[in-house]
Amino acid sequence: MGPLSGFKIIELAGIGPGPFCGMMLADMGAEVIRVERLTNSTQSSGLAPKDVLARNRRSIAVDLKSPQGVETVLRLVKSADALFEGFRPGVTERLGLGPEQCQARNERLVYGRMTGWGQEGPMAQAAGHDINYIGLAGALHAMGRAGERPVPPLNLVGDFGGGGMLLAFGLVCALLETSRSGKGQVVDAAMIDGTSALMAMFYSMSASGTFQLKRGTNLLDGGAHFYDTYRTKDGEHVSIGSIEPQFYALLIEKAGLDAVTFAAQMDQSQWPALKAELAEVFLTKTRAEWCELMEGTDVCFAPVLNIKEAAEHPHSLARNSYLEVDGVLQHSPAPRFSRSKAGEVKGARVPGEDSRAVLKEFGFSDDEIGQLEGAQIIAKG
Numbered sequence: 001m002g003p004l005s006g007f008k009i010i011e012l013a014g015i016g017p018g019p020f021c022g023m024m025l026a027d028m029g030a031e032v033i034r035v036e037r038l039t040n041s042t043q044s045s046g047l048a049p050k051d052v053l054a055r056n057r058r059s060i061a062v063d064l065k066s067p068q069g070v071e072t073v074l075r076l077v078k079s080a081d082a083l084f085e086g087f088r089p090g091v092t093e094r095l096g097l098g099p100e101q102c103q104a105r106n107e108r109l110v111y112g113r114m115t116g117w118g119q120e121g122p123m124a125q126a127a128g129h130d131i132n133y134i135g136l137a138g139a140l141h142a143m144g145r146a147g148e149r150p151v152p153p154l155n156l157v158g159d160f161g162g163g164g165m166l167l168a169f170g171l172v173c174a175l176l177e178t179s180r181s182g183k184g185q186v187v188d189a190a191m192i193d194g195t196s197a198l199m200a201m202f203y204s205m206s207a208s209g210t211f212q213l214k215r216g217t218n219l220l221d222g223g224a225h226f227y228d229t230y231r232t233k234d235g236e237h238v239s240i241g242s243i244e245p246q247f248y249a250l251l252i253e254k255a256g257l258d259a260v261t262f263a264a265q266m267d268q269s270q271w272p273a274l275k276a277e278l279a280e281v282f283l284t285k286t287r288a289e290w291c292e293l294m295e296g297t298d299v300c301f302a303p304v305l306n307i308k309e310a311a312e313h314p315h316s317l318a319r320n321s322y323l324e325v326d327g328v329l330q331h332s333p334a335p336r337f338s339r340s341k342a343g344e345v346k347g348a349r350v351p352g353e354d355s356r357a358v359l360k361e362f363g364f365s366d367d368e369i370g371q372l373e374g375a376q377i378i379a380k381g
Helices: 017-027 067-078 091-095 099-103 130-136 156-181 191-198 200-208 245-255 268-282 287-294 307-312 314-319 355-361 366-374
Strands: 008-012 031-037 058-062 082-085 110-115 186-190 227-231 237-241 301-303 322-325 328-331
Touching (some): 008 017, 017 082, 017 156, 058 067, 067 099, 130 156, 130 191, 156 191, 237 287, 287 301, 307 314, 307 328
Parallel strands (some): 082 110
Antiparallel strands (some): 237 301
16 A cells, blocks of 8 residues: 555664654555664553654564674665664664665665764764754744744754655655666765755745845745734634735735725835734634635635644545544645555554564564574564
């Protein structure tokens, strides 16, 4: 099931963007095996962790500090199409699971590497998190209100959009190339690179003079009165994105604005005053009342919903955009395909839960598995 059905991928389990990449690949049908560190095994628990990022794949737990544990993973690599990891540069080499060591066992192997700073450069060995990567890449500077400090946009831009999704894209690109060349290669996915790619349009706007470095003063950063969020009478919020002239005209009509006052849409000198007036207008009705008036029209309007409200919205329900697995609300696999339908979504497994079954499928004998379990090289699964 899914367009990546038939591909075997090894995931050296980590945090954030790595698991997100694994989820994206597994959602599309790839057989992704999570290799957990043995110390993460929680077999005493009868319940799988409620970790959406770890859904749709099986888990083995291996002592990666032992030669036998490393050899166990290398035997998996021999039959895999790809492997990916999210450690600092050089860590997997020291473990004995670096690109050269893995590709010596399987020359067709695609080896994915997920880091914040990249594999080389003066920052390569430094610790960091999403906020640091998007800060260095120029994205965080642009996010926030005029005259105020930058606002972290959750960890969506660096970790997931510029990181995990970039790695998933890179792995699929490399797998396509391997199908022609018969050779594997290394994919270096760095969050600073992915974040820079996400900023592509703003490089264009900056070059054309339509994007200022002063945040909160531009078309798409909350500077414009017609592209922002507004508080409603009941303390909720709505979003407006009436950029095009015809959509802006409809906003004026639906909101009952004075057409003369709001005529000069693109006069930036008037944006603060028009925003203040529009804010007062939106305070006159509840969010539900504004939805009744504007939702589904070409105003470019939507209520600002929390994650539970989003799942209950009629549009989400009509598209089956969300589902519940093991009591956990989560998104449905995306994107969608006309023929290669994604299979049933399965919840996260307890680390190491599938050790025995996976190793057997990869050619390990019962005796070998028993010896590894007895020596505490793998978890009993």
